[in-house]
Amino acid sequence: MFDFTPSERRVIIIIVFVLIGSAAVQFFKKSFYELRPINYYPADSVFARRTHQAQRNNKIYPVSKQTEDKSHTSVPRSPQVNAKTRQLNINTANSEELKQLPRIGPSMADRIIAYRIKNGPFTSIDELRKVKGIGLKTLEKIKPYLQELD
Numbered sequence: 001m002f003d004f005t006p007s008e009r010r011v012i013i014i015i016v017f018v019l020i021g022s023a024a025v026q027f028f029k030k031s032f033y034e035l036r037p038i039n040y041y042p043a044d045s046v047f048a049r050r051t052h053q054a055q056r057n058n059k060i061y062p063v064s065k066q067t068e069d070k071s072h073t074s075v076p077r078s079p080q081v082n083a084k085t086r087q088l089n090i091n092t093a094n095s096e097e098l099k100q101l102p103r104i105g106p107s108m109a110d111r112i113i114a115y116r117i118k119n120g121p122f123t124s125i126d127e128l129r130k131v132k133g134i135g136l137k138t139l140e141k142i143k144p145y146l147q148e149l150d
Contacts, residue, residue, distance in 0.1 A: 087147040090128065091121040101142045108133055124149055 004012065088097055090112070098109035108131075115131045116122065125146050128134050 088145055089147045089149075090125065091116065091149070101145055103138045103141050122149060 088101070095106070095109040095113060098104050098112055099106060104112075111131050111133060112128070119130075122128065125143060125148065126139070128139055128142075129136070
């Protein structure tokens with residue numbers, strides 16, 4: 001039926017092997033390098049549990065959640081931190097303590113804590129100016145209530 005010369009048979013055999021080889025490569029490539037979804041839940045739950053434990057033990061600075069009540073009053077708050085008896089350490093103060101300072105609201109307290117977490121502890125009180133929203137006037141108002149940093 002098919003009469004091929006020996007050289008034609010060799011060429012046909014080589015072509016068949018190349019086709020079979022490329023099909024095998026494609027099959028194994030798909031089976032070995034197929035992207036499978038990764039389940040991050042176990043790692044996330046471990047992270048969440050350890051974060052909660054650390055916050056409970058005060059090993060890291062907790063970031064407070066915004067309050068449900070969004071009402072804002074225009075009545076100025078008097079800080080409960082007394083400059084003569086107890087000064088606030090800016091590196092260890094939590095959100096509630098920071099909110100007691102003049103001109104520091106919930107969002108500003110969260111920004112101070114976020115800056116502290118991202119960049120490490122403050123080295124001086126003047127470094128507070130790097131936090132968005134704290135200018136010279138605000139810094140001068142809260143300086144008497146803050147401990148000097150070494």
